[in-house]
Amino acid sequence: MSTTIELKSISKYFGSVIALKDISISVNSGEVLCLLGDNGAGKSTLIKTLAGVHQPDEGDMFLEGKKILFDSPRDALDRGIATVYQDLALVPLMSVTRNFFMGREPVRGFWPFRRFDSDFADRVAKERMDEIGIKVRDPHQAVGTMSGGERQCLAIARAIYFGAKVLILDEPTAALGVKQSLMVLRFVARARTRGLAVILITHNVHHAFPVGDRFTLLNRGHSMGTFGKDEIDQNSLQTMMAGGKELQDLDETLREEKEFQVAAP
8 A cells, every 4th residue: 555645743733722733644645544533633624725725834754655844635635635624614505416416516618608517517426426325316305304324425425526535524423423423434435445535533533443544543633553453452542532541540539539428426
């Protein structure tokens, strides 16, 4: 497997606040890297740096071995870095087709008589959704009528269709039920088999471990390390995320308080 994207010693500051400090990660083609961490760990800042929203204050980024610096999210997207945020950037009242091609509408005819090629767009949108196991009877149906899992898959399918090399997924299962989460995770596994480099951001170890190949843990902007699936088990990941030492200290404190109450007259 070849390395698709690599970050070396990336740091980002907002005034005196250290959002990221010396973060180094790499993702290969056909691999899922899971970024794990609690709220405030730096996950959002890191993906926004990858997506061109923020520029790093220190460190370097490489795409397919070439040093890069994105000017904007559009620049990152044009170079194959596709980010699917939690809000999905979908319009509920618009159709499946219109959402699939939003901002990149296919046209036919000659200027000034160009028009939206609805036949082509409907066919592609339906075919791409069928490929991932979601049967769209009418590509003109409003996206708001779809389930949360189906909308997540639509957003991911759109990114893949438009040539994503790196697919960044921001908490894709956070607001989904069990069945819908499984639908999305299956699609993540399919994206890997297509040769994409996938970065899955989540705080749910139970969702990350089945599909992840490697796991990077963040805590307050610092990396706690990157581990392969053969180097760490699910329980250890959960303990590191939850702050094993802090939980142990809390348990000891509560036990001491309980013993003190029992001993008190």
